[in-house]
Amino acid sequence: MNKVTTAEAWSAEAIEAALAAQGIALASGRAERLARGQAALLGAAAADPVLGGLEFEADATGFAHAISRLK
Amino acid sequence: MNSIAEARRVAPEELRRTCEKRIEQWQPRINAFLGFEGNTLAGVPLAHKDMFYRAGRVSSCGSKIRRDWVAGETAAALERLDAAGFADLGRLNMSEFAYGPTGHNEHFGDCRNPWNPDYITGGSSSGSGAAVAARLVFGALGSDTGGSVRLPAAACGVTGLKTTWGRVSRHGAMPLSHSLDTIGPLARSAEDCALLLQAIAGHDARDPISSRESVDDYSKEHSGLRIAVSSAWIERNAQPEVAAAVLSAVKVMTKTPVEVPPPDFDTLSAHCLVVMQSEAAAQHARWMRERPGDYSSAVRARLESGFAIPAAAYLEVLRARAASLERFCAQTLGNADVYLLPAIAVHLPTREQTGPRGGADMPKLLADVTRLTRWVNYLGVPALVVPCGFDSRGLPIALQLVGRPFSEAKLLAAGRAFQRETDWHTRVPA
Numbered sequence: 001m002n003k004v005t006t007a008e009a010w011s012a013e014a015i016e017a018a019l020a021a022q023g024i025a026l027a028s029g030r031a032e033r034l035a036r037g038q039a040a041l042l043g044a045a046a047a048d049p050v051l052g053g054l055e056f057e058a059d060a061t062g063f064a065h066a067i068s069r070l071k
Numbered sequence: 072m073n074s075i076a077e078a079r080r081v082a083p084e085e086l087r088r089t090c091e092k093r094i095e096q097w098q099p100r101i102n103a104f105l106g107f108e109g110n111t112l113a114g115v116p117l118a119h120k121d122m123f124y125r126a127g128r129v130s131s132c133g134s135k136i137r138r139d140w141v142a143g144e145t146a147a148a149l150e151r152l153d154a155a156g157f158a159d160l161g162r163l164n165m166s167e168f169a170y171g172p173t174g175h176n177e178h179f180g181d182c183r184n185p186w187n188p189d190y191i192t193g194g195s196s197s198g199s200g201a202a203v204a205a206r207l208v209f210g211a212l213g214s215d216t217g218g219s220v221r222l223p224a225a226a227c228g229v230t231g232l233k234t235t236w237g238r239v240s241r242h243g244a245m246p247l248s249h250s251l252d253t254i255g256p257l258a259r260s261a262e263d264c265a266l267l268l269q270a271i272a273g274h275d276a277r278d279p280i281s282s283r284e285s286v287d288d289y290s291k292e293h294s295g296l297r298i299a300v301s302s303a304w305i306e307r308n309a310q311p312e313v314a315a316a317v318l319s320a321v322k323v324m325t326k327t328p329v330e331v332p333p334p335d336f337d338t339l340s341a342h343c344l345v346v347m348q349s350e351a352a353a354q355h356a357r358w359m360r361e362r363p364g365d366y367s368s369a370v371r372a373r374l375e376s377g378f379a380i381p382a383a384a385y386l387e388v389l390r391a392r393a394a395s396l397e398r399f400c401a402q403t404l405g406n407a408d409v410y411l412l413p414a415i416a417v418h419l420p421t422r423e424q425t426g427p428r429g430g431a432d433m434p435k436l437l438a439d440v441t442r443l444t445r446w447v448n449y450l451g452v453p454a455l456v457v458p459c460g461f462d463s464r465g466l467p468i469a470l471q472l473v474g475r476p477f478s479e480a481k482l483l484a485a486g487r488a489f490q491r492e493t494d495w496h497t498r499v500p501a
Contacts, residue, residue, distance in 0.1 A: 019378045023360040038379045044341035050391045060389035067451050068284060070400045071477040
């Protein structure tokens with residue numbers, strides 16, 4: 001499993017602070033639900049073995065070439 | 072008069088009168104249209120999701136925020152349809168900012184399924200699916216970021232094409248998530264989708280991700296297409312009526328399906344969501360700071376989620392995108408041309424179950440509905456949804472054909488071949 005995105009799930013307090021720092025105010029109780037949802041989502045994404053096998057040189061722009069090459 | 076080819080042989084005034092009569096009859100029941108101030112060019116009548124801009128016309132994007140916003144330019148796709156001789160009857164209902172899979176809209180009223188108004192139309196191109204199904208128009212444009220063409224096509228029993236990322240210009244179309252957004256047609260048949268795609272496909276310098284790949288002849292036949300399928304997965308995971316309809320369709324399409332293991336739908340869907348949430352949050356950041364109360368609670372919650380995704384996680388998922396596409400082409404498609412699966416693996420939920428007063432099981436219901444569409448957007452590949460049956464409640468069931476990048480011509484040929492052998496696409500709600 002990839003370590004960058006699974007180091008630790010964010011707590012509700014951390015989520016609330018992170019969003020407040022971006023100017024986004026959350027309704028009461030929303031941070032807890034958001035923390036649970038994002039922990040599940042990021043955990044599921046990070047479980048992909050493809051992430052662990054990526055070449056160091058792989059970057060996000062490679063997809064534009066891949067989509068033409070693999071037609 | 073059930074196809075664009077047939078309609079082209081009829082006088083434009085008669086076509087328009089026929090469609091207007093249907094609209095008068097159906098609009099109060101399904102709320103598919105948001106406005107009728109479209110151009111009056113003569114031609115086969117279409118209408119489009121209210122996120123394709125036309126200069127001088129309101130484009131609400133299904134939102135309160137843009138309820139009265141007037142576009143300053145015309146979408147590339149609309150320009151091309153105008154040039155190809157299609158008429159635009161007006162603006163169709165949609166999920167707010169194309170960010171919802173059901174067709175609910177608290178600002179303009181829900182779009183309702185013509186087969187049974189208690190059930191969802193699918194979204195976000197809800198009006199496009201409903202209007203084509205009820206035969207109010209011959210076709211409609213939709214956008215597909217996580218399933219927004221395919222879900223309403225499947226739920227309303229029409230044919231819908233999610234195009235390859237970059238195949239159709241997004242210039243003048245409302246953005247949601249630039250790495251995933253695609254534009255595609257919904258119509259009465261694969262044949263009609265091919266005609267509409269032929270009109271709108273091709274490079275456009277005004278869209279930075281528009282592809283320079285040559286445009287195929289989408290009406291060309293492709294015989295001997297090899298169909299890959301994961302039958303055991305479908306039997307295990309799809310609702311039995313859905314599994315039976317889809318596996319029966321496989322038998323119609325090929326005598327020799329290639330059995331393959333399924334892609335990891337859930338992981339690829341998670342990647343899609345990470346990208347979609349991050350990019351949608353960035354797109355809406357200013358309004359989310361300045362007027363969050365003008366969003367519906369559901370869309371606001373979805374947008375908030377994107378602000379809680381670390382930039383490194385977002386970019387890691389994008390770094391893996393090329394490798395994931397390579398894996399799909401090599402391991403799932405292999406020597407096959409098309410991968411066949413259900414469009415929606417479960418029974419459609421009602422509007423009440425998935426609306427503002429939905430219960431605790433609503434997140435699972437929505438996840439089930441979208442389970443088999445988002446992974447396709449992450450891979451950027453095309454997918455065609457074709458009706459293949461009805462469930463015991465009289466609601467449509469649809470299959471999905473997924474291909475390699477820029478293989479729309481093969482998907483449409485496979486869809487046409489299936490529709491020559493079946494009549495599901497000709498059924499019309501009463």
